[in-house]
Amino acid sequence: MFEKVAITGAAGGIGSFVIDDLASRCDLTLIDCVASFDRFRICQTDVRDIDMLRKLLRGHDAVVHLAAVGEEDPDRVCSVNVGGTWNVLQAAADCGLRKAVIMSSEAGLGMEYLDTDPPPLYLPIDERHPFRPRDLYGLSKQLCEAVGQNFARRGDIDSIVCLRPTEVVFPSVIEDIVGRLDGETELGVAGVTRTSAERHGLAISRAYIRPDDMARMIRCALESETEPYAQFWASAADTYANQPTLDLMQELFGSLPEIHTLQRFRSQPYAAVFECTAAQDSLGWEPTGVWRDTVAEWRACRNAGADGPS
Ligand SMILES: NC(=O)c1ccc[n+]([C@@H]2O[C@H](COP(=O)([O-])OP(=O)(O)OC[C@H]3O[C@@H](n4cnc5c(N)ncnc54)[C@H](O)[C@@H]3O)[C@@H](O)[C@H]2O)c1
Numbered sequence: 001m002f003e004k005v006a007i008t009g010a011a012g013g014i015g016s017f018v019i020d021d022l023a024s025r026c027d028l029t030l031i032d033c034v035a036s037f038d039r040f041r042i043c044q045t046d047v048r049d050i051d052m053l054r055k056l057l058r059g060h061d062a063v064v065h066l067a068a069v070g071e072e073d074p075d076r077v078c079s080v081n082v083g084g085t086w087n088v089l090q091a092a093a094d095c096g097l098r099k100a101v102i103m104s105s106e107a108g109l110g111m112e113y114l115d116t117d118p119p120p121l122y123l124p125i126d127e128r129h130p131f132r133p134r135d136l137y138g139l140s141k142q143l144c145e146a147v148g149q150n151f152a153r154r155g156d157i158d159s160i161v162c163l164r165p166t167e168v169v170f171p172s173v174i175e176d177i178v179g180r181l182d183g184e185t186e187l188g189v190a191g192v193t194r195t196s197a198e199r200h201g202l203a204i205s206r207a208y209i210r211p212d213d214m215a216r217m218i219r220c221a222l223e224s225e226t227e228p229y230a231q232f233w234a235s236a237a238d239t240y241a242n243q244p245t246l247d248l249m250q251e252l253f254g255s256l257p258e259i260h261t262l263q264r265f266r267s268q269p270y271a272a273v274f275e276c277t278a279a280q281d282s283l284g285w286e287p288t289g290v291w292r293d294t295v296a297e298w299r300a301c302r303n304a305g306a307d308g309p310s
Helices: 013-022 050-057 074-094 136-154 171-187 189-198 211-223 245-253 262-267 277-283 291-303
Strands: 004-008 027-032 062-065 099-103 159-165 229-234
Touching: 004 013, 013 027, 013 211, 027 050, 050 074, 062 074, 062 211, 074 099, 074 136, 099 136, 099 211, 136 159, 136 229, 159 211, 171 291, 189 245, 211 229, 211 277, 229 277
Parallel strands: 004 027, 004 062, 062 099, 099 159, 159 229
Antiparallel strands: none
16 A cells, blocks of 8 residues: 555545545545645645646655546536646656546446437446547546546556546435435436436436445555556446336337346346446455445434434
8 A cells, every 4th residue: 555645636525535544544645626624634726736736746656636527617627627637647747656546437438318328339338338428527537538548658657547436426415316216206217317418317327336435446446556557437236226227228228238248137137237347356346335225324324313324
């Protein structure tokens, strides 16, 4: 494990879980554009400022780059998500860091909007499935991956691991998902999903990952020896859908794509559409989250007056 690790976007949703997971294992430098963050000291820096990044990353072994903005701020999507990733990796290379973990997204796949996005080419979706984003955020994540691959080819950083999270189900979003799944009985699956075009609905894939699993995956990415550039899907093994996965895909797209491992969906009807065996093989990481248990845990915490599962 590396001794000194910097985290950009440390004050964000995933950042909090990563800090909790890594704090007892290494020295952390927390970087974010916000001025303050709970009990932690933040180095307030914009990832668009490469000179500041060079100053902050000096003396570190690795960087976890989480800072990004969503589609709601289109003007900043390219400069922060793409330019910021380039800056972080360039500063990391200049400062001799050996490892960088960067964040892509399921959004890069381009399977969010039922009315415009094409169905998957095959199931389950592995790391070889092409990215075909239509929206700006998805495009920015595709470009982040290209930036990471470019730095790996240059060889200035020993290892760049790119993680592709599905929807991270923070305790604060579980109630919303549960409510929307209930709404499916009224509107039908396609009705609810179509509203995702306005970013209010559920992901077509119904894939998710628990934030604690996500943080552990980031730690595994830091700890593992991988190829100079490696990318991995980050998904729970199941979905949060109300119906079996192949029934859902059939209902949404009107037909099924080629199924590479039918046995997977026969033995686990609610199996995720994303295949995470590459992460298991290379990082020694497996998701632990099961949707039913995650909701039960959240309900128990809510009834007890706590925030929900960590
Ligand atoms: N949360 C999800 O469901 C999800 C899914 C797929 C991918 N991801 C990716 O994972 C990463 C972390 O996600 P998150 O959920 O923690 O996001 P978040 O929005 O909660 O946190 C992002 C953090 O980045 C900081 N930030 C934004 N612009 C910055 C800038 N210019 N300079 C420095 N800091 C800046 C924000 O202040 C925030 O604290 C992002 O790259 C995101 O695209 C998240």
